[in-house]
Structure formats: structure tokens, C-alpha cells
Amino acid sequence: MGLPKFISEALRAVARRPFTLMYPFERREPxxxxxxxxxxxLSKCINCGLxxxxxxxxxxxxxxxxxxxxxxxxxxxxxxxxxxAASCPKNVISxxxxxxxxxxxxxxxxxxxxxxxxxxxxx
Amino acid sequence: xxxxxxxxxxxxxxxxxxxxxxxxLDGEYVxxxxxxxxxxxxxxxxxxxxxxxxxxxxxxxxxxxxxxVSHSLVYVQTVEALQGFEIPPRAAYLRTVxxxxxxxxxxxLLLGVVxxxxxxxxxxxxxxxxxxxxxxxxxxxxxxRLISAFNVLGGVARDVGPSQISEAKRAxxxxxxxxxxxxxxxxxxxxxxxxxxxxxxxKPSSALSLCAVxxxxxxxxxxxxxxxxxxxxxxxxxxxxxxxxDTNDSWARFMVRVDEVFESIxxxxxALDHLPDGPIRARFPRRVREGEAVGRVEAPRGELINxxxxxxxxxPYRFKCRTPTLAxxxxxCEMIRGGQIADVPVSLSSIDPCFSCEDRLxxxxxxxxxxxxxxxxxxxxxxxxxx
Numbered sequence: 001m002g003l004p005k006f007i008s009e010a011l012r013a014v015a016r017r018p019f020t021l022m023y024p025f026e027r028r029e030p031x032x033x034x035x036x037x038x039x040x041x042l043s044k045c046i047n048c049g050l051x052x053x054x055x056x057x058x059x060x061x062x063x064x065x066x067x068x069x070x071x072x073x074x075x076x077x078x079x080x081x082x083x084x085a086a087s088c089p090k091n092v093i094s095x096x097x098x099x100x101x102x103x104x105x106x107x108x109x110x111x112x113x114x115x116x117x118x119x120x121x122x123x
Numbered sequence: 124x125x126x127x128x129x130x131x132x133x134x135x136x137x138x139x140x141x142x143x144x145x146x147x148l149d150g151e152y153v154x155x156x157x158x159x160x161x162x163x164x165x166x167x168x169x170x171x172x173x174x175x176x177x178x179x180x181x182x183x184x185x186x187x188x189x190x191x192v193s194h195s196l197v198y199v200q201t202v203e204a205l206q207g208f209e210i211p212p213r214a215a216y217l218r219t220v221x222x223x224x225x226x227x228x229x230x231x232l233l234l235g236v237v238x239x240x241x242x243x244x245x246x247x248x249x250x251x252x253x254x255x256x257x258x259x260x261x262x263x264x265x266x267x268r269l270i271s272a273f274n275v276l277g278g279v280a281r282d283v284g285p286s287q288i289s290e291a292k293r294a295x296x297x298x299x300x301x302x303x304x305x306x307x308x309x310x311x312x313x314x315x316x317x318x319x320x321x322x323x324x325x326k327p328s329s330a331l332s333l334c335a336v337x338x339x340x341x342x343x344x345x346x347x348x349x350x351x352x353x354x355x356x357x358x359x360x361x362x363x364x365x366x367x368x369d370t371n372d373s374w375a376r377f378m379v380r381v382d383e384v385f386e387s388i389x390x391x392x393x394a395l396d397h398l399p400d401g402p403i404r405a406r407f408p409r410r411v412r413e414g415e416a417v418g419r420v421e422a423p424r425g426e427l428i429n430x431x432x433x434x435x436x437x438x439p440y441r442f443k444c445r446t447p448t449l450a451x452x453x454x455x456c457e458m459i460r461g462g463q464i465a466d467v468p469v470s471l472s473s474i475d476p477c478f479s480c481e482d483r484l485x486x487x488x489x490x491x492x493x494x495x496x497x498x499x500x501x502x503x504x505x506x507x508x509x510x
Contacts, residue, residue: 006245006308019252031263033281035272056174056181081181081272086280095266 030097035080037098038073043116044090045070051084051093060084063113070113076106126154129464133162137240137468140478144459144467151463156456160449163479171442176202176411179439180275183429186444187480188269189232192225193422194444195274200355201418201429202276202439206411212357212399214278219357220291220394221265221273222420223387227298228257229423230380230387233475234305237377240468241318246308253301260291278404288395295388302388306381309374319374323458323470326371335454336447337425338383339474342376344369349421361393373458373466373473380475410437422447424475448474449481 021028030036047068052060059077062069071084071092085093103109126147133141141162147155167186171179184195196218203210210218231254238246258268264283265271273280283291309315325335330343340347348365350358366382368375413435419428425447432441451474458470486502487494 005304006312009249009304010245019255031259031266033266034262035266054175054177056178079181079185079270080267081270082266082280083177083181083272083275086275087177 030099034095034097034099035082036096037075037101038078038084038111039094039096040071040073040111040113041092041094042070042113045092045115046090048089050087050089054083054087056081056083065113065115068115070115072113073111075101075109075111124149124154131467137471138476138478139236140476142476142478144456144471146459146464146467148464151465153459153462153464153467156459158452158456160452160478161482161484164482164484165479166484168442168444172439175409175437176276176439177409179442181272183442183444184270184272184274187446187477189229189477190225190422190424190427191270192222192273193420193427195271196222196356197418197420197422197427197429198431199274199276200420201416201431202411203407204418205414205416205431205433206408208277208405208407210278211402211405213282213401214403215357216394216398217279217283217403218274219361220283220391221261221271221279222356223390223394224257224261224264224291225271226423227384227387228254228261229475230384231257233472234309234377234380237319237469237472240472241314243312243314246305246312250305253298256294256298260294263287263290275404275407277407278402280404282403283398288398292392292395295391299385299388302381302384306378306385309377309381315374315377318466318469319372319377319473320370321372321374322466323373323376323462323473324371325454325458327369329457330454333453333457334450335425335474336450337421337423337475338376338379339425339451339454341365341367341379342473343371344375349419349426353419355418355420357394358390360397361390363390373469376473410435411439424448424477425450446477446480448477449483452476452481 047070049062049069051071052062057077057079059074061072063072082095101109126149129146129148130143131146132138132143143159145157146153167182171182174182180195180198183198184191186194231250235247235250238250261271262268264287265273266281325339325343327343327345330340330345344367346365346367351365363386366379366386368378411433413433415432417428417430419426427447428445430443431439434440455471455474459467462470486497
């Protein structure tokens with residue numbers, strides 16, 4: 001019968017460590033290539049706007065700073081599909097392992113562009 | 124004979140999603156059942172027409188969170204068929220691996236939920252613990268534990284390395300041992316036997332006439348599986364068995380899923396051993412040529428169909444999706460008919476329902492209280508909408 005089998009399984013589990021972790025005291029390291037918070041390396045950005053065009057969640061807006069348009073990411077809309085990184089011709093967008101993105105304000109969930117200092121002073 | 128109406132849903136503890144079933148009762152026994160769908164219609168088909176082909180991959184992936192890989196796979200396959208596009212062989216194998224991982228996690232999820240509905244909560248907890256293992260493998264391969272974003276137009280989004288392959292194989296080996304234990308539990312446990320054997324009978328003839336799909340029809344002894352009948356991705360090159368059981372009851376449908384997990388483990392191991400070298404994706408054009416294509420895959424719940432019409436350009440003109448639950452819902456009503464009220468939740472869950480995936484829009488004339496069908500052309504003319 002199956003029932004005694006499950007009892008022996010349950011008894012064995014008593015001796016084992018719990019399967020769950022004591023979050024937030026214990027944290028699991030996400031694997032390599034985990035799709036967490038985005039990192040923008042704007043020194044490579046060519047202001048083409050392909051990331052904003054292909055974003056399925058309309059989470060990227062191109063904002064004008066110093067006469068050029070730069071990507072601004074709203075993480076509260078983002079679905080972390082990384083199509084932006086795939087569309088980017090210059091590999092500006094890379095992933096990080098940061099996944100604890102909950103907050104009390106939506107304004108904390110915006111990655112504003114910080115364009116590199118431009119030669120010639122910009123606008 | 125006078126019957127009593129018992130209304131289950133749209134909000135009901137036995138249903139995990141809102142849907143309504145009106146049961147006509149004669150005492151404890153269900154004489155008839157009338158399903159009513161449409162509570163969680165989300166308008167994804169229309170939304171897909173307003174987005175580009177690239178954006179649609181991620182929208183359509185979200186039709187169902189559980190079988191997201193099947194949805195994105197059938198979509199990219201249909202668009203590739205529309206364009207007459209061949210993907211690299213390595214991409215086909217990787218799609219197969221992730222599709223099967225998705226199937227394992229979906230089946231384990233359902234078997235756990237069924238354990239809970241039986242009142243066998245221990246089974247639910249243990250099955251879901253072992254399901255986490257599959258989620259970890261999916262996370263290491265695709266970068267996320269559930270929504271994979273792995274299938275893209277022209278191939279797959281990322282490659283797997285040797286460490287991921289060995290991790291996946293280790294996990295599959297462990298899972299095979301665990302599944303042998305669970306198979307014994309499902310085959311012999313008195314709780315499972317009393318709640319599911321001889322309950323929710325679906326005869327092969329009614330399964331065929333009601334167009335049931337997936338594990339539901341295979342549980343009625345009919346050997347049909349798209350992976351074998353109409354191979355896609357790399358299934359044509361991978362050996363596996365189509366599982367059928369012929370007791371026609373809920374138990375048969377659960378056992379089909381238990382055995383399919385073994386087959387999926389075999390497919391994953393074979394695909395990882397025979398992974399061809401080469402590129403993982405080819406450049407897919409943004410604009411798709413004019414035409415019409417139908418694609419189908421064997422999702423964990425059954426046959427999933429996509430129909431896409433293109434008029435050229437970067438957006439589909441029409442996107443249509445038929446999910447397996449829509450095909451199985453009449454079969455579920457047939458199972459419930461003639462049974463007892465207490466068996467309704469188990470019979471319903473034996474089709475692995477995913478109501479929000481299958482919901483369709485119903486047009487109701489509020490003043491007359493009538494439902495009617497209309498062509499989208501007429502609606503657009505009436506309400507002045509334009510594409």
C-alpha cells in the first residue's frame with residue numbers, strides 16, 4: 001500500500017534539513033545569466049532608440065538630454081524579457097543578479113539615463 | 124424529474140480561476156452541467172494585432188504563465204512558417220529541451236494541486252518541492268524560473284554551456300528516482316484510488332466526438348500526440364513513447380501525466396546528449412511577408428493552435444489562439460455528468476483547466492439579456508473602430 005510508504009518518506013524528512021531557506025537571513029545566489037535589474041553602459045549608446053521600439057511592455061522611454069535621446073527605463077512596467085538587450089546593436093544593456101526590487105515608491109523604480117560627459121559641451 | 128440547480132463559480136474554493144458551472148442535481152448526483160466561460164477575457168488577440176511581431180513573442184508568452192514556453196513556441200513556429208524560415212538545428216534542440224522542462228513542471232504542478240483536492244496535502248507539498256528542482260534548471264538555462272523568454276523569432280535567446288548541461292542531467296536523474304516513488308503512490312495509494320478510480324468517466328467515443336485533446340484523450344486510450352503525429356522542433360529525431368491508459372477515468376488522466384514526466388526526462392537527456400553544434404539563432408526579418416499560417420504544438424494540456432494572417436509589414440493582421448482548455452471544457456462537462464457533487468473538483472482538475480487562457484469574448488445585449496455572435500467586421504463598422 002502507498003500510505004506506509006509516505007509515512008516512511010515523512011519520517012525520513014524529519015531528520016533532513018528543511019528544504020526552504022530562512023529568507024531574508026539566508027539568500028540564494030541566482031545562477032549565471034539571471035535576468036535581474038538592468039545595467040546601462042551609456043558610453044556605448046548610439047541613441048538609436050531600438051530598445052524603446054522593441055520593448056513589449058513600453059517600459060523604455062527615450063528622453064532628451066543635451067540634444068540627444070537616451071533610454072530611460074521604468075522598472076515597474078518592465079517584464080525583464082531582455083529584448084532590449086537583444087535588440088541593442090552596441091550591447092549597452094547587460095543584466096545583473098539584483099532581484100530584490102520591491103519598494104514603496106514608483107520613483108525608485110526608474111533607471112534615469114546618465115549620459116557620459118560629451119565633448120563640445122552638448123546643447 | 125425535478126432537479127436542483129447548484130452554481131459553482133465564478134468564485135469558488137474548488138476553482139483556482141473564475142469560471143461558472145451550473146450543475147443540475149438529482150440529490151447527490153449531477154444530471155447535467157452548463158458551463159459559462161468569459162469571466163477573465165483579456166483581449167490578448169486584439170492586443171497582439173497592435174504590437175510588432177517581436178513584441179508579440181513576450182505578450183503571447185503571457186497567455187499562460189504555466190505553459191509559457193508552449194505559447195511562445197507555437198507563435199514563433201507559426202511566424203517562421205509564414206516567412207518560410209528554417210531555424211538552426213541547435214536552436215531546435217534547445218527549444219525541445221525547454222519545452223519538455225516546461226511540460227514536467229506543468230504536470231508536477233497539476234499532480235500537486237490534485238493531491239490537495241484529494242485532501243492529500245502531503246503529496247502536494249512533496250511534489251511541489253521536487254518541482255522546484257525543475258524550476259532551478261529552467262532558471263539556469265533561461266535566466267528566469269517561470270517566464271522563460273527563451274524562444275525568439277529565428278531561434279532561441281541564449282546558449283547552454285557544459286555546466287548547465289551537467290546540472291540539468293543531474294537534476295533529471297534525481298527527478299526520475301523521485302517520480303518512481305510518486306508513480307507508486309499514484310498507483311497504489313488508497314486515497315488516490317478512492318477519489319479518482321472509476322470517477323469522471325470519459326468514454327473513447329465521447330472523447331473523440333467532443334474533440335478532447337492532450338492527456339484527456341490519451342487517458343481514454345486514444346493514441347494521439349502532436350509530438351509524434353506531426354513532429355516539430357527536434358521531436359522527429361528523438362525517440363519517445365506516446366502514453367495511453369484505457370480506464371477512461373480521472374486516475375487514467377493523472378497516470379498519463381505521471382508517465383509523460385518519465386518520457387520528458389528521457390527526451391531532455393537524449394536532446395542534451397545529441398545537441399548539435401552551430402549557431403543558436405539566425406537573423407529574422409522585422410517585416411513578415413504576406414500570407415497565412417497555422418501552427419500547432421503539443422502543450423502540457425494538449426494541442427495548442429495559432430493562426431496568424433499577415434498583410435505584410437511588422438504587425439500581424441490577425442492573431443488567433445486556440446488553447447487546449449477550450450477544447451477540453453466540454454469533455455470535462457461530460458465527466459461531471461452522472462457523477463457525485465463531491466467528485467466535481469477532481470474531475471474538473473483532471474483536464475488541468477487553465478480558464479484565463481481559454482476565455483472568449485461574449486457579446487451580451489443587456490436590455491434583452493441575450494448573447495449573440497458577431498463578426499469583427501460588423502463590430503468595427505458599428506463602433507467605428509479601425510485597425
